Structure formats: C-alpha cells, structure tokens
Amino acid sequence: MNKIIFHIDVNSAFLSWEAVYRLRIRGEKTDLREIPSAVAGDVKKRHGIILARSTPAKKYGVRTGDTINDALKLCPNLVMVPPHYDLYESCSEAMMEILKEFSPCVEQYSVDEAFCDMTGTVGLYGSAVVAATLLKDKIYSELGFTVNVGISTNKILAKMASDFKKPNMVHTLFPEEIEQKMWPLPVGDLFFVGPASKRKLHALGIHTIGQLANTDPDILRAHFKKYGEVIHAFANGIDLSVVAEEAPPNKGYGNSTTIPFDVDDGSTAKMVLLSLAEKVCTRLRADNVMATVVAVSIVDIYFRHSSHQMTLISPTNITNEIHKAACKLFDRLWDGTPIRHLGIHTSKIVRGEVYKQINLFDMNRYEKLSRLDAVVDTIRERYGEDSVKRAIFLKGPVYHMAGGISPEKRKPMYKEGITL
Amino acid sequence: MKMLNMPVDVIATFNVQGKIRPNYIRLEDEEHTLQTFKIENIVFSREEKYAGMPAIHFCCNIIRNGCAQLIHIKYHVKxxxxxxxxxx
Structure with a gap:
C-alpha cells in the first residue's frame, strides 16, 4: 500500500502567531496579517533583519532576511513588531498536539513545520484531501492561525506541495502529478537547492526542476558529487526517508552572538566567549553528553569570517574547560581587528558513560568543577537563568548567558495593556 | 481610546468537578473608583486555545445601575x- 504523508507548514509563522496573540489575547483591533507588517529584530542591538513578513508586505518585495533599512526603503509604512519567542513555542506546541490527535506518527521538522504519516487513516477521516482540510480548519478555528498542507506519498513531495500557493490551502503532489505540477517550477524552488547551487545549475543550463530531473545523473555527479544524486532524486520525487518521531541525536552543539558594540580588546572578547561557553555547556550537560572538538568563529567589523578548531585530550562538558580551549583558539585566531560576532561550536559528541583521562596537573579540579556545574544547573533550572552568575559579569557590558534567545526576545514589553 | 483586554479582579468558585464559576467582578467606573458587581448568571462559557494559550471565555450578566449588562470575561489557565x- 502506498504511504500518505502530510506536510504542515504555518503561513508566515512568526507573523501569524504575533497577529493571533494581538487580536485574541491582547484584544487589539488591527490584524497584522492584513497590513504590510513584519516581525523584526532590534536595529540598536544590530539584530536588524526581517524575521517574517505578512502577505501584503510580500507584495512590496520585502523578503525574510532583508535588513530593516532595505525593507523600509521598499515599504516605508511597514509596521514592525519585536519577536516573542515564548509565544512561538506555545503556538508550535499547541499545533503539534492537534497533529498528534490526527496521526500516530508526527515528526516536528522545525518550529512551524511538521510531517505526519497518515497512511491507513482513510477509515477515520475519509480521503487524504478531506482529512487535510479538516486538519487545517481545526487548527484555524482552535488556534487562530492558518496553515498549508501538502499531501503526497513521501516527504519531499509533500513538502514541495505545501509550498505551492499560500495561505490556508491544501495541495496534493502525487508521483503522477510531478510532471505537471512540479517540473515547470524554477530549480531554485526545489527543496535543498540554495542560492549557490542555483547559480551553479543555471550555469549548466538547468533552469527548471523538470530539466534537472531529466539531466543525466552522471553529469550532476561530476559537478556536485553526492549532492548531485540527492537533488536529482528529489527532482524526480524520490525520497526514501520515513517520518521519524524522534529527532536524530545532535551532532554538535553551538552558540553564537552578535555583540551590540564592536569588541576591540581581548578580555571583553573572552568574556563573551565565557558567556557563550556557559550556554553551550549547559546544553551539553542537560543532554548528558560530552564534546571532544571545540571551534571558535569570529566575524569582524568588515564582515570577514574566520574560524579555528582543536581536539581536546578527552571529552568534556565543563564550562571552564571549554572556555579555556576557546580562549586558546581565540588567541591563535584573532588578528586585532574589532569584532562584531563571536561563536563557539562543539562537535565529536560522546554519549553515555565516558572514561575521563585525568591530567596529572589537573589537581583534581575536574571532579570539583563538574560538581559545581551540576549544582549551578540545578539552581538555574529551579530559580531561573539569572539566579546565579559569575562575578565577572556583574557590572560588565556582556549578558552572562549570551546567544540563543535572549530574555527580551522571549517576552517583549508592550506599551499598554497586558502581557500574558 | 478603547481599552484593550483589561486585567480585572474576580472572585470565582471551583467545584469538585473542576468547573469554574465567576461570582463577583470588580470594575473601574468613569471616576476611576472600583465597584464590585455580582455576576447574576452565565449565559455561556467556552474553552479557547488561541495562540496556544488555554483560556475559558465566559459571557455573563451583571446588574449595573439597575439594569442587566452583558460582559465577556476570560480566565487564562496558564x-x-x-x-x-x-x-x-
């Protein structure tokens, strides 16, 4: 029997969720979805890009990822609202709950996307299109936002289908419809084909998905290696992956931040690295894993990117050890140009019981530090991230757990009314 | 300006089945003094989950200046x- 896979995609997710919150919870009258509007970062903190935009804003040519200045040039009356990540998490969770009512096998693909394996549910809901429409309408009436549902026999086709026409639509893309519905589309629309591959494909004279599908795989392999085979298979609607309920284990844990000011001295940069390491290591410890490789990346004020990595003697998840390695890397890497952005990435993750290579000159610090970290994690879990912090961050310009989603992005301050 | 959804003080009872019934509500009048009103009856109530935030919406009657007035209030569960x- 053929599988039936749904791909559910929230229409301009962050913006829709913001709009529902403002309409239904705060009781505002304007619907952000009906005016040119966008969820955008904070220019003053140099997080100045558009995170999501409404359909009317799209008509002005505003794209996700544009800088706020560019967006305002395209659309001077653009209404911008700050992001609100706590809300997005609750919306996403609520949607996943509804999906789990419909299908026993749900894979959350990102905060606003999911795959559902709907094979064998005909007896419950009727045909796939009927079920998808029911699902879409249930999400709209209960949670207040619209979604697109793509239906097919595998994940890649379902994902392509949900992208066709927005918003609030159900589309099918069964294998027999590929030629008619997917092949005429530009090759850049294919899942997995980014701007760089698009340019390369254009250079080869491949402009539509159909042309890609009918290209000799050997040519693609010669130009793109393994990746060529993957996109050739996708263009032909071949995807053997199954809807996996459990996310695959993380291969690496990273954290980075754009600093609100230019950093031109090593000690401040190392403070930023410490705050980044703090968060990375908290995540490592929470997942009960250790990292063997530490990498540091720097973006300077001229937007030049550089990075450096090293392997540790033995895996660790202790903040001090990761920070020490990061500082060593930083000293080797930094040429003195003022810094805009710093990042730490850890990889070669080791799971489960790990035998620690004790260093002769460690002076037993390892056990003490790991106990200390465990206690700090417990305190933070119970009383909040800010309940305990290193003294170096007390009066400094750097937040003690930088990167990721900062507290002001979780819950913005509204001028009047309630914040729930 | 029309006020947005305003937080209000409410006295409610919770019965053994977990049903919630608002009994009294305190509203501010034009002179900014607080007045307590008895909730006479509940016309309807429904559960909502807009934006993933569970809430219970009550439509009920209070007596204000001798006449019944319909008000809509919401209880945010979280x-x-x-x-x-x-x-x-």
Missing amino acids: THQWVLVREG
Whole structure:
C-alpha cells in the first residue's frame, strides 16, 4: 500500500502567531496579517533583519532576511513588531498536539513545520484531501492561525506541495502529478537547492526542476558529487526517508552572538566567549553528553569570517574547560581587528558513560568543577537563568548567558495593556 | 481610546468537578473608583486555545445601575489571570 504523508507548514509563522496573540489575547483591533507588517529584530542591538513578513508586505518585495533599512526603503509604512519567542513555542506546541490527535506518527521538522504519516487513516477521516482540510480548519478555528498542507506519498513531495500557493490551502503532489505540477517550477524552488547551487545549475543550463530531473545523473555527479544524486532524486520525487518521531541525536552543539558594540580588546572578547561557553555547556550537560572538538568563529567589523578548531585530550562538558580551549583558539585566531560576532561550536559528541583521562596537573579540579556545574544547573533550572552568575559579569557590558534567545526576545514589553 | 483586554479582579468558585464559576467582578467606573458587581448568571462559557494559550471565555450578566449588562470575561489557565474582553 502506498504511504500518505502530510506536510504542515504555518503561513508566515512568526507573523501569524504575533497577529493571533494581538487580536485574541491582547484584544487589539488591527490584524497584522492584513497590513504590510513584519516581525523584526532590534536595529540598536544590530539584530536588524526581517524575521517574517505578512502577505501584503510580500507584495512590496520585502523578503525574510532583508535588513530593516532595505525593507523600509521598499515599504516605508511597514509596521514592525519585536519577536516573542515564548509565544512561538506555545503556538508550535499547541499545533503539534492537534497533529498528534490526527496521526500516530508526527515528526516536528522545525518550529512551524511538521510531517505526519497518515497512511491507513482513510477509515477515520475519509480521503487524504478531506482529512487535510479538516486538519487545517481545526487548527484555524482552535488556534487562530492558518496553515498549508501538502499531501503526497513521501516527504519531499509533500513538502514541495505545501509550498505551492499560500495561505490556508491544501495541495496534493502525487508521483503522477510531478510532471505537471512540479517540473515547470524554477530549480531554485526545489527543496535543498540554495542560492549557490542555483547559480551553479543555471550555469549548466538547468533552469527548471523538470530539466534537472531529466539531466543525466552522471553529469550532476561530476559537478556536485553526492549532492548531485540527492537533488536529482528529489527532482524526480524520490525520497526514501520515513517520518521519524524522534529527532536524530545532535551532532554538535553551538552558540553564537552578535555583540551590540564592536569588541576591540581581548578580555571583553573572552568574556563573551565565557558567556557563550556557559550556554553551550549547559546544553551539553542537560543532554548528558560530552564534546571532544571545540571551534571558535569570529566575524569582524568588515564582515570577514574566520574560524579555528582543536581536539581536546578527552571529552568534556565543563564550562571552564571549554572556555579555556576557546580562549586558546581565540588567541591563535584573532588578528586585532574589532569584532562584531563571536561563536563557539562543539562537535565529536560522546554519549553515555565516558572514561575521563585525568591530567596529572589537573589537581583534581575536574571532579570539583563538574560538581559545581551540576549544582549551578540545578539552581538555574529551579530559580531561573539569572539566579546565579559569575562575578565577572556583574557590572560588565556582556549578558552572562549570551546567544540563543535572549530574555527580551522571549517576552517583549508592550506599551499598554497586558502581557500574558 | 478603547481599552484593550483589561486585567480585572474576580472572585470565582471551583467545584469538585473542576468547573469554574465567576461570582463577583470588580470594575473601574468613569471616576476611576472600583465597584464590585455580582455576576447574576452565565449565559455561556467556552474553552479557547488561541495562540496556544488555554483560556475559558465566559459571557455573563451583571446588574449595573439597575439594569442587566452583558460582559465577556476570560480566565487564562496558564497565568491564572482574569481579563475583561468587552462590555455589552
């Protein structure tokens, strides 16, 4: 029997969720979805890009990822609202709950996307299109936002289908419809084909998905290696992956931040690295894993990117050890140009019981530090991230757990009314 | 300016089945003095989950200046706050 896979995609997710919150919870009258509007970062903190935009804003040519200045040039009356990540998490969770009512096998693909394996549910809901429409309408009436549902026999086709026409639509893309519905589309629309591959494909004279599908795989392999085979298979609607309920284990844990000011001295940069390491290591410890490789990346004020990595003697998840390695890397890497952005990435993750290579000159610090970290994690879990912090961050310009989603992005301050 | 959903003080009873019934509500009048009104009857109530935030919406009658007035209030389950959605 053929599988039936749904791909559910929230229409301009962050913006829709913001709009529902403002309409239904705060009781505002304007619907952000009906005016040119966008969820955008904070220019003053140099997080100045558009995170999501409404359909009317799209008509002005505003794209996700544009800088706020560019967006305002395209659309001077653009209404911008700050992001609100706590809300997005609750919306996403609520949607996943509804999906789990419909299908026993749900894979959350990102905060606003999911795959559902709907094979064998005909007896419950009727045909796939009927079920998808029911699902879409249930999400709209209960949670207040619209979604697109793509239906097919595998994940890649379902994902392509949900992208066709927005918003609030159900589309099918069964294998027999590929030629008619997917092949005429530009090759850049294919899942997995980014701007760089698009340019390369254009250079080869491949402009539509159909042309890609009918290209000799050997040519693609010669130009793109393994990746060529993957996109050739996708263009032909071949995807053997199954809807996996459990996310695959993380291969690496990273954290980075754009600093609100230019950093031109090593000690401040190392403070930023410490705050980044703090968060990375908290995540490592929470997942009960250790990292063997530490990498540091720097973006300077001229937007030049550089990075450096090293392997540790033995895996660790202790903040001090990761920070020490990061500082060593930083000293080797930094040429003195003022810094805009710093990042730490850890990889070669080791799971489960790990035998620690004790260093002769460690002076037993390892056990003490790991106990200390465990206690700090417990305190933070119970009383909040800010309940305990290193003294170096007390009066400094750097937040003690930088990167990721900062507290002001979780819950913005509204001028009047309630914040729930 | 029309006020947005306003947090309000409410006295409510919770019965053994977990049913919630608002009994008294405290509203501010034009002179900014607080007045307590008895909730006479509940016309309807429904559970909502807009934006993933569970809430219970009550439409009920209070007696104000001798006449019955319809008000809509909401109880936010996660934050335990009551808000006045609209009067009339």
